[in-house]
Amino acid sequence: MSSTSSQQPMILRVVVTDRARKLKLSSRPVSADALINIIKEQLEIDVDFTLQYEDPDFDGKLISLADIEELPQKAVVHISLSQDSSSLASTEVFSDFSSLERLSRWPSGTFLVPTFAFDVELKLKDGNAEYEKNNKCLKLTRDLKHDILEKLASTMYGFKAYPSGKEIAMAAEALVAKHPCLKEAGSETGYSGWTNSLMFKMGNYRTKMRRAGCQEVTANSGKRSRFHPEKESSHSNIKKPKRAEVNFLPNFPQGQNPSSLEQLRQTIVQEVKKTERNLPLIQKMMETTFPLRRQTIVMSCPPVIELLDLWPALKIESEVYAEFRRIINQNLPNTFYAELDRHLPRLMTIFRQKASKTGETANALAEILKNHDKQPELDGVAVGLLTVINDHDSSPVHYEPVKISVVMESDEVVSLPRFSDAFVVMFGLIYAMHLKYPKPLTNTFEFTQKILLGLEAGKLPPRLQTLKNDLMIHV
Incomplete structure (x- = not known):
């Protein structure tokens, strides 16, 4: 190593799991192991790991860092957590389970109208051509309107179980913009009727999902009815996302039940107590037990101190960020x-x-x-x-x-x-x-x-x- 390069300062962007930190070094470390020790000390990481860096010679592809001289003065390095074979075996137990039902939030721009069934698309194509030629709207049959509303409701439910009136209107507006033959001649906006129909269809679709056992809407069943007039109003104390939560109350992963997830919760508690925690294993178990945790939090609303006793991993900074990502799908x-x-x-x-x-x-x-x-x-x-x-x-x-x-x-x-x-x-x-x-x-x-x-x-x-x-x- 030349004395000139070793004395030059370095600026690193250190990426670990779901966060990144900036690290300034007054000089180049003597070796890759020395850099690892510096990162451990500066970022307070208490587990073993290796380093990879984004190589500018290969369009930013990740390369394992073996020689410290290969690292540019200004570089992005990625931490790769080391795991022994037993840890890998433990982690693989949970690899097939995903507790996240939604992977994206409601679109911030124009609502993307889905592709309908083949026969529906053919009718809309002919209708759009006729509208463009003669400015004549398509005459909807009951079945055609049902198919359109059902597909739209399914797509909207994929983003939110309880979309707001504004969001429903956004979907209706996008529908008539893509298929102008569906515009309503007697409506000021051209889609007011579609907005009303979608509101009712979303209610029916939630009922359908509730009967299928979807936890997010089942939580709001059992309200006042003709047979149970003593219960609270159907419009009171509705448990639904209010701050852009994407995965608010997900179902249990396939093959899991409250008993099996409770056993995992107890395993998490024991793992967190260890001096040398297996953070990848904790994160995987927290991912799998996410529905059980949300059910406890949303349905029972226990005190914070009691929740943290049940789920002590939420005292770990990286797990707080991971939990936010599970709920919001955002870093x-x-x-x-x-x-x-x-x-x-x-x-x-x-x-x-x-x-x-x-x-x-x-x-x-x-x-x-x-x-x-x-x-x-x-x-x-x-x-x-x-x-x-x-x-x-x-x-x-x-x-x-x-x-x-x-x-x-x-x-x-x-x-x-x-x-x-x-x-x-x-x-x-x-x-x-x-x-x-x-x-x-x-x-x-x-x-x-x-x-x-x-x-x-x-x-x-x-x-x-x-x-x-x-x-x-x-x-």
């Missing part, structure tokens, strides 16, 4: 930090402008950066972050705190070294535990959810809409 830390970086300059400008207009810049900063009591009262705290500092630290901004603890329902549940990571984990746990946003922090969490993460961003409160308008001016 939480990557999306959060990317959007925060994009909006941060404008956010700082807006804050300075607002503070200067009121003439209370110093007071505003003091309010944001104020010191809290060294022994704060946690009783009654729904969610929050507790900063623990050294006794001699008197700075209003704590760049190197001892730790940042996530507080939920008055209990410290997990601690992290950085404030930003603690906030992201707290947000992920709110989704994982199916918690409501605390009223005083609703705008903060809705800003994170709807503006930074783009989840259910269609309708914003007035304050957030104004802020988003200001942010979008310079994006």
